[in-house]
Amino acid sequence: MAAARGIYAIGVPVLRRFAGVILLSVLVGVAVLVWIHAVAFSFVDSVVLEGAERMGMQRPVAEFFSPSTWGLAPSQIHQLILAGGGGASALAGTLSYLLWPLQFGFVRDLIALGGILGLFNAIPIYLIWWERKVAGRIQSRLGPMRVGGWHGWSQTIADGIKLVLKEDLIPKDADKILFRAAPYFALIPVALAFVALPFGATYIFRELDVALVFILGMLGIEVVGVILAGWASNNKWSVYGAMREACQMVSYEIPMGMALLVSVICAGTLSLRRIGELQAEGWFSWLVFDNPFAFVAFVSYYIASLASCKRAPFDLPEAESELVAGFHTEYSGLRWSFFFFAEYAAMFVVSGLATVLFLGAWNSPFPASWGEGLGDAWWLRGIKGVLFSGPIWFFLKVVFLLYVQLWLRWTLPRIRLDQVLYGCVQVLLPLTMILVLGATLWVWADTSQSAFWIWFTRVWNVGLGVVGLAFAFGFVAIAAYGFYHRRRLVGNLVVDALPGA
């Protein structure tokens, strides 16, 4: 107890005073940690594994940890590092022991799995906090301000502790096993979708040749959890909520998949890594600006993905204020929060898909060819990784798309169920069908390579790219205008608490 009091007494003032700094440095630290791991992996690949071949040793099977393949001994690694010009010998001795486990794919998998699961847990926590802040700004109030010090950054963690401590209620007449199992049916598929999602050209956990179909399948399974939750609650409102949601998610999956098909047709592959690599040549090479069909497909994909994540204006399934919360009426505490974990993680996954398939994946708006003159030293490669391609760009784009999702939620009114289904079956579905047909014809016409066609596609490409640039700069300009005139906002609290006020 005394120790806990001591930690509290010392920790809280520090946390309160430097909360923002701590939060930011944790973010940077995580990025550096991931980067160090990537560097260590590539170092092991280049020095240890290739060196082993050079020394005439059998290359160890780097995939599984089995007794027959214990890999290179640390002493051999030590020799290899020294032979590779590896700096001071004392450091190399320590390094050899540190790097020894990294030659096994299994160990790498475990490390990366830790990263993926950490991301999977951190995304909903901070997305929920951010959503509340954005909601506050839009409605001229502050949002969470207290917990954690700096703009209430640990509000969601506190909420999580509250949810854990809440009583875990299961209705008497519920189907108890299914009631307990249903949240996992919603949670686990989304976690598995992260396995195939590429964060960078080499930051892919498992690279599948059918990664896109795999992720779509995983997002589709989420519905099962929702339906089971509604059914197992043995409550009419829950069943109605589940049916509303299943209707919506199942029907919007079709336009969503077809809109993605447009960019797959343009790219000619289902592998997300290859689609990303196609868009390395800067802003105008992004698939969304490739042809008019892809441009429209991006917009319709974004709308359909909002619906499939149950986000506003399609958030009928869980309209807490009017419709008795839908399928999770009977859920409380931790089980209730799993559904929201799944929803926010799915938001990240669909935004990631939009980024990879339309918005240039992990590539920056600057062409990668600009960086070719830079040279190949390791720190220059690092700079290129930041400037031209890398997970940072992927996360920036995804965060922007997530921000648009939040922003739409607090701007648009909710629409009725019949309007939701009308929008899918009579508007989006025919539209995406036309888009798929058009994209097919476009790609077919591409094979002709006539001078007129090349000129024609070039004009479209540049035109759409300029439209996109106008959107991007317009967004920045409006944001800057709003920030400059922040004193015009309603409410003293907001004005005084805005950053920079």
Add this chain to the structure above:
Amino acid sequence: MPSWQWSSRRRVSPCRRLGLFLFAPEALTLLAAIVAVSILPSSLASGATGMAAPSDDQGIGVVNAAPPGGLLDSLLFYAVAGGAVVPAIGVCVTKNIVRMAVWLFVALGSVATLYFLLAASFLGAIQLIVYAGGTLVLLIFGVMLTSKSPWVRFQPRAVEVVAAIIVCTGLLVCLCLVYARTTWHSPEGVVPGTPLVQLGRRLLTAYLVPFEVAGVLLFIVMVGAAHLARQER
């Protein structure tokens, strides 16, 4: 003892008292992710840079990363195959229709996992989308919309049971005959999976007619369903 503490201490399981259940979602997710990771064919090691990128013609699927026929391979196979058989028995035994559907979901998922294990990743992913994500949802939907009582029990008549036994025995005999008559070759070494490009090309050239026929069949089913739905009005 303060009133807010659990009064009936005996009934609280030690797992719960320690708060271990808090880690249940993490543990389950981790387990699922580990299974997925060990099954999904991979060409790139996780997060590693500088590994050789696969070319288009080779196809990415490789039966398994470990040498074929290894202990881990067999273990995985039997685990997943068992995961397909046990839920299948569950489908037959359960009387509650929704639970039956859940068993079916697990069985279909295991079959998809088998496909992934055999490097047919496209088939596996499609199985997940079409059966696990689509057909099954429709099944549960149908049950929900048509059932009158909250807990629908499935009670077959004696005639139905007899008919089912006859059909299933016939199927079993046929399968056993096929199994006995086929000469099985085990592949030498690692078998590369079929590249997706080839799959698509074959589907639109050599197997175009079956592909189109299947499409027409689905279209007829859709028209029929729309017709039925209209008549009810």
